[in-house]
Amino acid sequence: DIVMTQSPLSLPVTPGESASISCRSSQSLLHSHGHNYLDWYVQKPGQSPQLLIHLGSSRASGVPDRFTASGSGTDFTLKISRVEAEDVGIYYCMQALQTPNTFGQGTKLEI
Amino acid sequence: QVQLVQSGAEVKKPGSSVKVSCKASGGTFDNYSFTWVRQAPGQGLEWMGRIIPILGATLYAQRFQGRVTITAHKSTTTLYMELSGLRSDDTAIYYCARGTGDDAYDVWGQGTMVSVSS
Numbered sequence: 391d392i393v394m395t396q397s398p399l400s401l402p403v404t405p406g407e408s409a410s411i412s413c414r415s416s417q418s419l420l421h422s423h424g425h426n427y428l429d430w431y432v433q434k435p436g437q438s439p440q441l442l443i444h445l446g447s448s449r450a451s452g453v454p455d456r457f458t459a460s461g462s463g464t465d466f467t468l469k470i471s472r473v474e475a476e477d478v479g480i481y482y483c484m485q486a487l488q489t490p491n492t493f494g495q496g497t498k499l500e501i
Numbered sequence: 502q503v504q505l506v507q508s509g510a511e512v513k514k515p516g517s518s519v520k521v522s523c524k525a526s527g528g529t530f531d532n533y534s535f536t537w538v539r540q541a542p543g544q545g546l547e548w549m550g551r552i553i554p555i556l557g558a559t560l561y562a563q564r565f566q567g568r569v570t571i572t573a574h575k576s577t578t579t580l581y582m583e584l585s586g587l588r589s590d591d592t593a594i595y596y597c598a599r600g601t602g603d604d605a606y607d608v609w610g611q612g613t614m615v616s617v618s619s
Contacts, residue, residue, distance in 0.1 A: 444605035486604035490562040493546040
């Protein structure tokens with residue numbers, strides 16, 4: 391199985407500042423057709439996970455442009471600009487290249 | 502807008518089985534895959550398996566092979582996940598989620614808490 395490793399695991403942030411989360415995979419997530427099969431999810435307190443980013447850098451419907459994602463191969467980053475109180479939650483990366491899909495440990499963003 | 506509505510919380514004895522349902526409403530059922538993911542208390546997310554209803558094809562994580570069965574009833578647009586041989590470490594919230602063409606999960610159920618205790 392592909393191992394996903396996130397850092398940091400805890401991320402205290404001041405509202406209005408930026409936050410960055412790193413995600414590394416144990417093997418390349420770059421598919422032969424040129425897309426990286428890497429998704430980002432956020433699980434807000436008491437809620438189900440929700441999709442933020444798919445295919446490495448494409449924002450899901452309704453996701454603010456404060457959320458940007460980049461990276462390729464085995465190294466990926468999620469950046470949140472101008473953090474707001476509503477961004478509190480646990481952020482997970484997930485590889486969708488192979489089954490079983492596997493998730494990172496999660497990064498808890500706190501304000 | 503499609504919604505996935507799951508069945509209510511369950512309390513089970515070790516060794517028994519649980520069957521969780523997930524009803525899809527407000528959207529097309531056949532054109533997607535559906536996956537089950539679980540989350541033990543205070544822990545991360547774990548992929549269990551998926552089904553493509555239009556094909557009836559299933560795929561399970563090896564660690565659950567032989568214990569989990571995922572089915573889909575197209576007439577009622579309802580998915581089921583049955584887990585047998587329950588152990589205390591199966592205590593978790595079980596989520597169903599809809600998979601898009603690139604295997605991103607864009608719609609999630611509200612989760613079903615399954616507690617396993619003697």
